[in-house]
Amino acid sequence: MLPSLAPNFPNTSIMAKECSDNSLNQQPATPNSSSISSASSEALNEEQTDNKGAADQDEEEEHDQPKTKKELKAKKASQKRQREPRFAFMTKSEVDHLEDGYRWRKYGQKAVKNSPFPRSYYRCTSTACNVKKRVERSFNDPSIVVTTYEGQHTHPSPLIPRPTLTASASAQPNISTTFAMPSMPRTLLSHHYQQQLQPFNFCNYVNGGSPTANASGTGFHHERRFCTPATGSAMLTDHGLLQDIVPSHMLKQE
DNA sequence: CGACTTTGACCGGCGC
């Protein structure tokens, strides 16, 4: 299951938005219901989606096996409907796809409604690892890249921390390394990454400065700018993927 | 030639 994030990031109550697709598939998308989900919701989510998916499939499979490619695809899709919890992070960066130690293959790109910036879909290239991530730019602050991870890596990072990350963080003035690999147990992170990575919580926003380690040595130094976890959910409005993690005032500047 | 990206098509969920 998911690594417990809280112990890894002791300085924030919730380190990343974990969003269940239940909010997409089973619950009315009221702003309040999109609230902060907790780790405990994961089991529930899976159970619910399992049951739903199983019921659907049983009904279909009892009649006949899928024959065409399309049918197969549909069946596969329905099986895949259950999804991992997601974690979103914000990175102030000029480049969309940031090096995080894993190899990703882009499998899609879509225009996002109400946003001039497209959303890119990536999948971990490692076989048997179905971690996905979505990358999009914040509508209101194009310098901010919102990265949403879904799933958990079943393998250690294939890449050693490369100078590119260091370089991108230090040599490129417009990058503040605030991204993180939430599904990666911190034990798998190199010290370098632990220093550099910084998870974004929709209630925590890194104020564009250069990454600095805090006194406790966790490497996480951020400002709480938007809200507290307790009030954050109420502030969220429906903005698609961004609603999961981006404070409403960033999405809608009026 | 393999790995990766691009991009149009397709599908399912959801609101009206």
Added chain:
DNA sequence: GCGCCGGTCAAAGTCG
């Protein structure tokens, strides 16, 4: 039922 939208697929193209 219909249309919109998010997510995914897969063929074609690109790159090293």
